Structure formats: structure tokens, C-alpha cells
Amino acid sequence: MHKMIGRTLLFILFVSVFAFPLLETGAATSTVYKVPVEDVVEKGLYAFLQRSFEEAEDAGAEAIILEINTPGGFTDAADQIAKLMDESSLRVIAYINNKAISAGAFIALYADEIYMSPTATMGAAQVIDSAGNAADVKAHSVWVADMITAAESHKREPKYAAAMAEPENNLPEYRAGVGKLLTLKADEAKKVGYSNGTVGSFDELLKETGLENAEIISTKETFAESIARFVTHPIVVPILLSIAGLGFVLELYSPGFGVPGSMAAISLVLFFYGHLVAGLAGYETIILFLIGAGLIVAEIFLPHGIAGVIGSLAIIGSIIMAGGNPMYMAISVLIAVAIAVIGMVIIMKFFGKKLHLLNKVVLMDTTDTESGYVSNVNRFELLGRIAKTATPLRPSGAIELDGERIDVVSEGSYIGKGISVIIVKVEGSRTVVRESKEKGENE
CATH class of the missing domain: 3.90.226.10 (2-enoyl-CoA Hydratase; Chain A, domain 1)
Incomplete structure (x- = not known):
């Protein structure tokens, strides 16, 4: 009898300790x-x-x-x-x-x-x-x-x-x-x-x-998702791209890699990072962008400008591909390009002589006579001198004057060899002669 009561108490204790908590947790x-x-x-x-x-x-x-x-x-x-x-x-x-x-x-x-x-x-x-x-x-x-x-x-x-x-x-x-x-x-x-x-x-x-x-x-x-939402916002995208474009333009005349270039780089990193997290961009867009950037850098050392054009198109293409809406991204790129061009015009107008890297890309200086530059010595002392043709002039040829052979051109007419001519014009390396008709002009 006592054993039965003991077992009953143990069962009740088991139910109260284990079963009721299970029922409690099962409610939620x-x-x-x-x-x-x-x-x-x-x-x-x-x-x-x-x-x-x-x-x-x-x-x-x-x-x-x-x-x-x-x-x-x-x-x-x-x-x-x-x-x-x-x-x-x-x-x-x-x-x-x-x-x-x-x-x-x-x-x-x-x-x-x-x-x-x-x-x-x-x-x-x-x-x-x-x-x-x-x-x-x-x-x-x-x-x-x-x-x-x-x-x-x-x-x-x-x-x-x-x-x-x-x-x-x-x-x-x-x-x-x-x-x-x-x-x-x-x-x-x-x-x-x-x-x-x-x-x-x-x-x-x-x-x-x-x-x-x-x-x-x-x-x-998450922090990454918050960044992605911010940088994919329809107002933020063109702002980021504009900062990137204008930053690189400003960096063109800044020695080394300074604040404008850093801002541009950060803007592009945020742009691509946000679009990667949002699932809009793939790694192929980043690879295309890096190829384009490499071609633009190579343009500094290569002639003809082809590398720069292809590089620019590759960068624009990568940015458009990174967005979910190509039309919207194209408009954002156009806004950024317009701001960059305006910035370039202002910089070249007011800071043209101080440009650094841009001087390697765009010819900023002129070499004129007023600045002391000449392509050839102008031999004005030859004007009016009489010489004889060393070769026929058709209309170009050569004359001989005081033992010196000089390349000349006639005014357009043919002049045979051994004919007396007078030098009528000197323009750098171009010396113009005509046939001498007056008596006493021949040496």
C-alpha cells in the first residue's frame, strides 16, 4: 500500500516537473x-x-x-x-x-x-x-x-x-x-x-x-543591406556617379593622388558594392570596369586615343550593366558626364596653366614666334638677291648662291636650269624665286 502511494506521488511529481513545462512551451x-x-x-x-x-x-x-x-x-x-x-x-x-x-x-x-x-x-x-x-x-x-x-x-x-x-x-x-x-x-x-x-x-x-x-x-x-539600399536610391545613384566623374577630373591637375581622387574612388566602390549586395550587379561588371580603367591609364602612354575611347565605353557599359534599369542608369551616367564636362571646362579656363596630369593628355601650350619659338630660321638677308638655278624649277628645285645650294620654289611657272632668278619671298624654310628679266641683275 505504501509502495503504491509512493509511486503515485512520484508520478505526480514527474508530471509537475516535466510535463507541465512541456505544455507551457508548446503554447508558443x-x-x-x-x-x-x-x-x-x-x-x-x-x-x-x-x-x-x-x-x-x-x-x-x-x-x-x-x-x-x-x-x-x-x-x-x-x-x-x-x-x-x-x-x-x-x-x-x-x-x-x-x-x-x-x-x-x-x-x-x-x-x-x-x-x-x-x-x-x-x-x-x-x-x-x-x-x-x-x-x-x-x-x-x-x-x-x-x-x-x-x-x-x-x-x-x-x-x-x-x-x-x-x-x-x-x-x-x-x-x-x-x-x-x-x-x-x-x-x-x-x-x-x-x-x-x-x-x-x-x-x-x-x-x-x-x-x-x-x-x-x-x-x-544588416549594415551591408542598409548601404545597398542607400546607394541604390534613385537620387543617390546620379550623385555618386557625379562625384566620381568630377573627382577624377579634379585629380587630373592635382599632384599625386589626393582628396578628389579618393572621393571618386570611394564613390565608385560604394556604387558597385551596393549594387552587388542588392543583387543587381555581378562580378563581370567590376571586371569590365577595371579593364576600362586600365585602358584609360594606358592612353597616357599610347598614341591615337583608341585605348581611351574603348576604355571610356567599357566603364560606361559596366555602370549601366550594374543597374537594374538600363534607361535610368543611362540617364544617371549622362548627368555625371555633363557635370564632369562642366568641371573640365571650368578647370581648363581658370586653372589651365596649373594642370598636372592633364598636360600629358591635352596639349596646353602653343609655340609661336611671340613666345620665342621658330620652326626654322628666317633668312631675310636673301631677299632681293640674284642667283642661278642649279636644277630646273618644276616649280621646286635648287639654286646656287655664293657657292651655297638652296632649295627653292618658283611662283608657279617652270624655270630651266642656269637661268638667273631673284629671291622675292622668305617664309621659314620656304624660299620663293622668280625669273630675273632686268639687265644687270645677272651676276
Whole structure:
């Protein structure tokens, strides 16, 4: 009897020590990844989201919550992010805590569920070009179709997505008459089925989605990803390239390798490093750039300028290849080249005589008579002298004067050998004669 009571107590002790903690931990075995989608949508953001999705899938997460606050960005980057979301096997929830504008709205529409804070908005998704103007008809048509597809991907009414991208749609009840893009507030988005609910906080979102007991893992950008996002920003790219171009121009007249050259080198390193991390550039672009730089250096020692031209084209090509959007990168390169040319003109105008390396590339000095340079001695003492032709002049030939043989040309007519001529003009090494007709002129 005592043994049975003892065994019962041991069993209860085992359950209390081991079983209850197991039950306790089992209540929070699911994990949710919280991923910020902030600032401009570009390829650097895509690289960060791609890593976050891979980590969540490898960890067996129950869901990913994208906390969205973005004014939009590049459509090609948004396309890649949307594809990433669409192909993921995880539950993807978009939490718009402020704004999901343009490409941000496009990304949100690919989420399985959308929740918004009370002050959040989404919409205004008209595609614009690099100059800030409405894109051409073809690009605009493609983007409107993409917005409709995004809405239809999760069975949302497509006419509202179309109105976000097409100002000709008429939805006056949502402040979107003809000529205006649709932007939905939180209550409006819920009414039209573009939001699953309005929540006042992230904790409230977890309760609404049944994830209140999940372990929340917040992902953050690594230092490399932050650098990549910064240097792939549409405003930063032309600035970096302009600093690089102008820095190398300034370095042309600076002895040694100074501050301008260092700034240019750092700008290029940041440019290629950021685009490598973002997955836009490969090592082939760096190899092409180094080949181009080598050819430009070789141009200092080689004639004809062919190496310099090929090297310049190789560098421009490598920069364009490093970007995800060739047209945008070409515009950025043109801006950088224009700034470099302006800088070159200013330097040559105001500091031309002080140029250092540039003097080896561009001939800066003139050798004129006023500066004391002559290509040949002008023998003005020969003017008016009479001599005899040593050879026929056809019209060039030779004359003999005081035992000296001199190369001359006639004024155009043929003069035979042994004929008396008078020297009428001396221009450096060119001596002009004509046949002497007057008596007494012959020696």
C-alpha cells in the first residue's frame, strides 16, 4: 500500500516537473516574422525581403507580417517583391501603419490579408518616369494591368486598383473623379474589401489575426543591406556617379593622388558594392570596369586615343550593366558626364596653366614666334638677291648662291636650269624665286 502511494506521488511529481513545462512551451511554438517595408521601394529593399522570407521559411514560421510605410518606388523592384510574396508558402499579412502609396499599394495587394491603422492610406499608384512625369502610354497601360492583376490575385475588386493607377476612372464617392487617382482611407479600404480590418496597434493586429501567442521575430537590415539600399536610391545613384566623374577630373591637375581622387574612388566602390549586395550587379561588371580603367591609364602612354575611347565605353557599359534599369542608369551616367564636362571646362579656363596630369593628355601650350619659338630660321638677308638655278624649277628645285645650294620654289611657272632668278619671298624654310628679266641683275 505504501509502495503504491509512493509511486503515485512520484508520478505526480514527474508530471509537475516535466510535463507541465512541456505544455507551457508548446503554447508558443509558432513564430511570426515581422518585416519592415519602409522608404523607397528599390532593389536593395528586395534583397532584404528575400533574405527575410528565406529565414522565415527555414524557421518554419507560421506567418510573415510586412509592416508597410512607403511612398512607392521602382516598379521593377515592386514586381520582384510581389513575385517573392506570391511564391511563398507562408501566410503573408500586410500591416499598413501609415502609407502604402504607388508601388507600396501594389505590394500590399499581393498579401493574403491587409490590415490598416486608423490613419493609414493606400493608393495613388500612377507610374511615372525618371523625370517625375506620367509615363508613356505603353508603360502606363502595362502598369494598370499589373495593378488589376495584383487585386485579382487575392480576389479583390479590380476596379479600385485600376482607379489607383488610372486617373480617367470615375469614383467620386472616394474623391477620385475624372483626372484624379484613387487613394483609400482605412475605413474606405475596409468597405471595398481592400482591408480585412482596422487596428490601432501591432498587438491588436496579432489578436485580430489569431497570432497573439506566437513568438515575434523582428528582422532588421544588416549594415551591408542598409548601404545597398542607400546607394541604390534613385537620387543617390546620379550623385555618386557625379562625384566620381568630377573627382577624377579634379585629380587630373592635382599632384599625386589626393582628396578628389579618393572621393571618386570611394564613390565608385560604394556604387558597385551596393549594387552587388542588392543583387543587381555581378562580378563581370567590376571586371569590365577595371579593364576600362586600365585602358584609360594606358592612353597616357599610347598614341591615337583608341585605348581611351574603348576604355571610356567599357566603364560606361559596366555602370549601366550594374543597374537594374538600363534607361535610368543611362540617364544617371549622362548627368555625371555633363557635370564632369562642366568641371573640365571650368578647370581648363581658370586653372589651365596649373594642370598636372592633364598636360600629358591635352596639349596646353602653343609655340609661336611671340613666345620665342621658330620652326626654322628666317633668312631675310636673301631677299632681293640674284642667283642661278642649279636644277630646273618644276616649280621646286635648287639654286646656287655664293657657292651655297638652296632649295627653292618658283611662283608657279617652270624655270630651266642656269637661268638667273631673284629671291622675292622668305617664309621659314620656304624660299620663293622668280625669273630675273632686268639687265644687270645677272651676276
